[in-house]
Amino acid sequence: MRLRPPRLTPRDVLHVGSSGLRTRPLRVALSALGIAIGIATMIAVVGISSSSKAQLLEELDELGTNMLVVKPGEPMFSGEEVKLPKDATGRASRIEGVEHVGGTGDVKHPVRRSEKIPKEETGGLTVKAATEGLLSTLRGSVAQGTWLNKATGRYPSVVLGHVAAQRLGIGSPGQQVWIGDRYFTVIGILDPLPLAPEIERSALVGWDAARSTLGFDGHPTSVYERSTDATVAGVRKLLAPSIDPENPRNVQVTDPSAALQAKAATEGAFSTLLLGLGGIALLVGGVGVANTMIISVLERRHEIGLRRSLGATRGQIRIQFVTESLLLSGLGGLAGIALGAAATAAYASSGGLPWVVPLWAVSGGFGATLVIGTVAGLYPAIRAARLSPTLALQAA
Numbered sequence: 001m002r003l004r005p006p007r008l009t010p011r012d013v014l015h016v017g018s019s020g021l022r023t024r025p026l027r028v029a030l031s032a033l034g035i036a037i038g039i040a041t042m043i044a045v046v047g048i049s050s051s052s053k054a055q056l057l058e059e060l061d062e063l064g065t066n067m068l069v070v071k072p073g074e075p076m077f078s079g080e081e082v083k084l085p086k087d088a089t090g091r092a093s094r095i096e097g098v099e100h101v102g103g104t105g106d107v108k109h110p111v112r113r114s115e116k117i118p119k120e121e122t123g124g125l126t127v128k129a130a131t132e133g134l135l136s137t138l139r140g141s142v143a144q145g146t147w148l149n150k151a152t153g154r155y156p157s158v159v160l161g162h163v164a165a166q167r168l169g170i171g172s173p174g175q176q177v178w179i180g181d182r183y184f185t186v187i188g189i190l191d192p193l194p195l196a197p198e199i200e201r202s203a204l205v206g207w208d209a210a211r212s213t214l215g216f217d218g219h220p221t222s223v224y225e226r227s228t229d230a231t232v233a234g235v236r237k238l239l240a241p242s243i244d245p246e247n248p249r250n251v252q253v254t255d256p257s258a259a260l261q262a263k264a265a266t267e268g269a270f271s272t273l274l275l276g277l278g279g280i281a282l283l284v285g286g287v288g289v290a291n292t293m294i295i296s297v298l299e300r301r302h303e304i305g306l307r308r309s310l311g312a313t314r315g316q317i318r319i320q321f322v323t324e325s326l327l328l329s330g331l332g333g334l335a336g337i338a339l340g341a342a343a344t345a346a347y348a349s350s351g352g353l354p355w356v357v358p359l360w361a362v363s364g365g366f367g368a369t370l371v372i373g374t375v376a377g378l379y380p381a382i383r384a385a386r387l388s389p390t391l392a393l394q395a396a
Contacts, residue, residue, distance in 0.1 A: 043340025153206025325377020
């Protein structure tokens, strides 16, 4: 009568596979650490990149991708400066699909904290004449004070961009700055405008006040228009011929949101190197697991020989050590996922970013640990299964 070896239930496999881990906790912790570092690096890199991308996408949703900016083009042959028509904003507003239009014009005077500061020290700031519809077109908001209107736009009043207020040391409305040959009263300070950084670094005065007190010629240097999402492409084609029908080549149309869109699309490109380093750390951790399993086989030859003599098959010995390797790698993988998620949360919290850890990164990282655990434990398991029970017991 041929004897059949006893079968191991999944519970039995888990019990014998974890026996080596329970008896050597320090070695298990050190071996799992390599796996944890690799997975934590990969999760953190992907999480931080995804969090940054999510913030950019939120900004794009809030600011919109339906705004275009019109500026004078470069002269083709003559050296004369190209100027937009004085009624460029009005012409743009008549295009079907355009909802909001605003314009600015460069004023050839610096803005200074007082008349005692030399004209050469501009601080990188400019003075611009602004139309009343500029703020709504940019979807901007006033942090303090108020925006220019028909009344304040006629008098020496000014609204400062976010950066301009900081560089001038203006913390609240009511203070004055020197423009041209007189003081202008600050009536408002704007919130940041990611789609219009040039406005953030400007002192904005009313269109009428710029013409009457600062010698502004009335030609806009930038026209901002916002249309419906469905008509952006059509409006872009019509802007140049509508603003300057005789010379549409003298009109340049740009999309300020293109930079943010490109940044969102390429977010994570620079994290490839860090992902590679995380993968290398993961492989090194896998080598550490394999080394631990080989040592475990050598130290437990008596146990292997005893189990074989009591009827355990080679397949059961292989399953035992592969299971032990999988458990070791799995513990390292779970610890790495937790560390990576915590690192992402800390970075997102410090930078005011949304916390995003993609599910595919978590599942892919944990799956990689299981694959590495299987590969790392396969050779030690085969080596353990090949041990002769008699020789194993004699060696013990």
